[in-house]
Amino acid sequence: MTASGGVKLGRDSQLIDLDLDRSGAQPLNEQLYKGIKGLILAGVLRSGARLPASRILARELEISRNTVLAAYDQLLAEGFTEARPGAGTRVSVDLPDLSGDLRAAGPLPADAKAPPPLPARVLDLISRHSPGPGTHRPFLPGLPDVAAFPFDEWGRAVGRFWRRPPLALLDDRDGRGHAPLRRAIADYLVAVRGAKCTADQVIITSGAQQGIDLCARVLLEPGASVVMENPGYRGLVSAFSSAGARVVQAPVDGEGLDVAHARKLAPHPRLLAVTPSHQFPLGSTMSLARRLDLLSWARDAGFWVLEDDYDSEYRYRGRPLAALQGLDGGDRVIYVGTFSKVMFPALRLGYLVVPEPLIDAFVRLRGAVDDFPALAMQPVLADFMESGRFGAHVRRMRQIYGERQAVLRDELITRFEGLFDVPDDDAGMQLTVTLASGGPGGNLADGAITREAAAVDITARALSGYYAGPERRHGLVLGYTAYPADALKRAAGLLEPAVGRALAGGQETRILT
Structure with missing residues (x-):
């Protein structure tokens, strides 16, 4: 009515x-x-x-x-x-005259209705950022197998802490995070990663990306030079660009970041970001000589080093490599870690280890933008680590993931011999294969394979997308940790004809030379 x-x-x-x-x-x-x-x-x-x-x-x-x-x-x-x-x-008599003879003037011009444009730096940032995956399908990289997580044990730990929580726990507002968790992380890093740190240096974050963003906020100013790997993690570019920094990307080879080349490109950067234990996405390990050279350069030139240790727990032959931070004698390295890849992504917990001179600045700025980290899962995770269940879970998953990597590697070698160079990688959560220069796909653009794979519900990330500049290697970044062996075999069987269709696709799939 x-x-x-x-x-x-x-x-x-x-x-x-x-x-x-x-x-x-x-x-x-x-x-x-x-x-x-x-x-x-x-x-x-x-x-x-x-x-x-x-x-x-x-x-x-x-x-x-x-x-x-x-x-x-x-x-x-x-x-x-x-x-x-x-x-x-x-x-209200205080209102301005809003009439403006609007009825006589007719509709407002289109440009008058449009909202103010976003700043150029914001438009650039969102153009670089792809939303998280909406569909969980092989070979999406960087995902743990959440079905294998011991949720029964985790649920009991949640109940122990939150059925009758102590009142002091409910008022824990430490900007660095829950003290028992920070102690557990410091003990773990010293024992397993060879780090040199105390609980006071650990700052809890909502994940690695927040830690990286916090580093950018604290350390960078507009126009500052930041060196990172090429190819490299695009989330670093987003964080540094949003801070107004000038991003300089240095090449990577079989020994990790080419430190000498980086020094020529930017002799006096403000910050250098590196993945020394397992370079993303190529998978190489930074040699000891280059690690020491990098630390010496950082001390002499007076810049900070950001060590992104995103998946170092998963080394399938021998012990995990020592962190670069453990070699640092000059308080130059900031270490970034996450639990998303060893437990489950929805946990949303990560951490920073910052040099002592930076602790106050990091805690104060973090408090200005985020106050203090969400507490709900922190005491549960601290108990999980202190009881040894965390270490047991990592060891179990290391065995499972190593077997899955071997399955995928065998499938790739069998199905794509001569087309892809398949590395003998001994770590990580993904295999990165490159198109063999002398093979039938030597001139093929990897984006063509990505499109054909997507048509059959396969995620095959294009290696070229992780590069900056015109010189790019082409290949695929294939995650395996979240998928059982039979799923990996089925996916490889679907990928094979997809690659064949890309090869037969004509000139539009070729790299312009």
């Missing part, structure tokens, strides 16, 4: 012509409030105009007086109207 036709009043009261939808889900008082507000903003009800008395408006619109009063109260609270004893309710 609709009430319309306006309310005709004496003296200087204004006509209010509104349609109210009595069968709609929106309450009538909200419809009335929005309708009158719209008339004010459109200039139909001008500054100082008197609104109908609540009883009269209620009678004419056939609604309750309380409904009208509720709408009037909301308008008054927001400053659209004012009420004076004996004078009724009027449109």
